[in-house]
Amino acid sequence: MNAPDRRAALLGRLAELPMERRVALLRSRRGGTAGREWPLSFGQERLWFLNRLDPADTTYHTPWCVRLRGPVDAEGLAAAFTRVAERHHVLRARFRLAGDRPVQVVAEAGPVAVESAEVTGDPAPAVVEFVNRPFDLEFGPPLRVALLRLADDHFLLCIVLHHLVVDGWSLDVLMRELAECYTAYREGGEPSLEELPMQYMEVAAEDRRRAEQNSEQNRDTSHLDHWTRTLTGVPALDLPTDRPRLARWTGEGAQEGFLVPDEVITRLEEVARRQRCTLFMALLAAYQATLGIASGQRDLCVGVPVAGRNRAEIEPLIGYFATTLVFRADLSGAPTFRELMKRTRLAVFKGLQHAEAPFEQVLGALRLPRDLSRPPLFQAMFNLHNTPKGDLLRTTMADLAVEVYPVPAAGRTKAEISVDAWRGPEGLGGVLDYSSDLFSAATARRLARAFTGVVERVGADPDLRLSDLNHLI
Template identity: 35%
Template sequence: MPDRTDPTATTAPGDPTAASVPLSLTQEQLWVLDRLAPGNASYNTTMMYRLDGPFEADVLARALEQIMSRQQMLRTAIVDVDGVPRQTVAEDVAVPLTVTDLTHLPEDKHETQAQEHLRQAVHRPFDLRRAPLFRVELIRLGAERHLMALVIHHIVSDGWSLQVLLQEVADLYASLVTGTEVTLPPLPAQFADYARGQRERLAGPRGRALVEYWTKQLAGAPRGLGLPTDRPRPAEASFRGDRLVFQVPPELRGRLNTLARQTRTSLFMVTLAGFKAMLSRITGDEDLVVGTPVGNRDRPEWSALVGYFADTLVMRTDLSGDPAFAELLTRVRTTALGAFAHRDLPFRTLVEKLAPERAVSRNPLFQVMFILQNIPARRRRLELSGVTLTRLDDIRSTAIFDLRLDLFEFEDELRGQLEYSTDLFDRPTIERLVTQYLALLTDACSAPERRLSELSLGATAFTDGFNDDLGEW
């Protein structure tokens, strides 16, 4: 058996009526979903790294301890007070670091065993009633070879939070190893302040104006998208999923950016328009609703906080009349600008106001998500005082939506990942969708004046970019 050190000891919160505050409205949505499907790990978010160099696990634990003392969300649990969720901060919580030593195994067994440990860490659900709602899994493969997974529940974090946490780990780890003093800037606020402020803002005229805008924007929106699936939709979603990683050819990436400049749009708008055009072609639908995340850190005091600030925007686009791709870009641009200008109505509130017919087999309002992230070079590799961290692909096997397309824009490449529900789709279908998407984008860049029906969905040699492995970012 491997030598396993686990100082994780979840701490139950104290009196839930004391020192507790309301959840934000976005947090409340996740709490409701957790109550509907307890033990579901779909809202675990993960960052995984390979560590090369003389890494010290005890120093990492000390760095995490200091970060937990300043970032209240890393000590927060969600409790039920007479049917109302509240967040409460535990004063004393053990650092959730697990170290697994595999050096006793033959080297050819390392990868298999390491991936199994990481999969268990990634897919193990959190009990929202117990803090902390994050954990770190460290696997030792050699004196200077480690793998690390940071797993945190979405209710206390978002994508920006992961970067905040990683940077603070890097700063404090280096300080502790070298004996130099690093003072992290004091936090002017905590997430609880944001949660209270959000409810206050939405109780006034701004809240009423947002509801009016979105009610009008989504009036008569379709209940679902007619995706051609390999199997009928089950009565209840299992949240089982998989993902296909692919590369956007460098030449196509350059042409996408050129088209964005020529049309006064953005790479987000061009790639979203292409995604919607492809979906329209394969479904026959002309009224498409797709979700996309938004950060909502619009005040400087929120920038250094760990917390769930992110929310979801609904992007509805009219594709009727077989428009030219350039015309579709104009429509997508109008939709996106309007949505971002009215971004501060929580998705939960929107669902409550629209009251769509609900079903446990699908998400309300939309079933397909689109995301474009710009990843600075410093986030691909990070130095920890002589240790190089290289980010690896996620290994989760869950899917919240029918389809979720993530595009990652680096300085030197554009990378994609199509996550899909395995209740609905087989792998060959997803490979075909990615190939059709890239083919359509290629044709649209060549002739944006062509109508959507004229854009090619023909098979092209993009499959070389498909990848299942723990590749580097």
């Protein structure tokens, strides 16, 4: 039997083994992850450092809440979460110092506790309290769960994870596997889940090794070189504030909602198509224009979160893969909005080509002056969410009816000003998050109205110059 035939026969025998046996063999081959010290990914390292600076800061808590209607099996929910945490080792990670470097150590698998409480009236205060409870990342898990009973057969399931171990994509994975494990528990069977090809810690370790090798051998620096060329010398965004800037950034924030009607956003979509731009590019250009008008600057940066999952084998994993791309706006020369879209389109294309450079490496390479009074590099963010699909918007789980519960504002913000938007049948909905240390609610409302006003005006006439929009502020 030749080598390919032997390999095929071995794979066939492995496929016939029960799932538990295959997983055990895989863990045996890798030596397991529990108890070992694993390096943090570049993204994790920055969040860990921020947590060490202020352990009480809850800015990077990631919540997801759903209403459950029906005969909720609390024991079954706990068993389902336990099963998911057994599969995804990062949900059992503890973060600590080993010498002079942070590491993550996976705790042995054990039951995931589901807290329970009775809530009468508006559940929002209880949810905010639960979301804003700090994690002890050194000695406790980065995941907690609560089941709030609102009435007979009406519950609120609250999930909170630290951003160190999860991103938006991961929430969909979590809800899919939670539903599968809960349903299997209720039916007395085994969940139908594919074996994971690897664990998040293994991905983080491999990325670290690759980055260190590239650095030592001075190769494949094109991604980092692009960002240092593009971002060197960019000024801080200096919006007029209502209050003096504090000596240290606190992350205290609030938000204002907005809605752009469907007919207005449809016009902008058509303008974008004619310029071979996406809606995201057009909205980013409109946001840059708004910031330029408000600040009087012609040179500024906007941070944009991206999924960071560029390989098929990491798609089924829970972990922190997301990164941030920073786009430098060029508002010089009194451009028309049509011209600004072209500039934004080019910047986005080039940025996506070099998205593999971790944001943390970009920060380090730029050697920015230390300024604790504001977030580093960019002070504004923009995010256009794809309409959530699949398991985040699932409507059933076993015999339960499921409905998303929008998490109340927790009073935190990652940037001085940030727009989160989503395209729906009613138009473009969104929220403007802002630093309450710097801006009043009235100023935030004015900025939100200015953004929606820019979107409306340039959708109707993309040849307007930015100077024609100054009156919107």
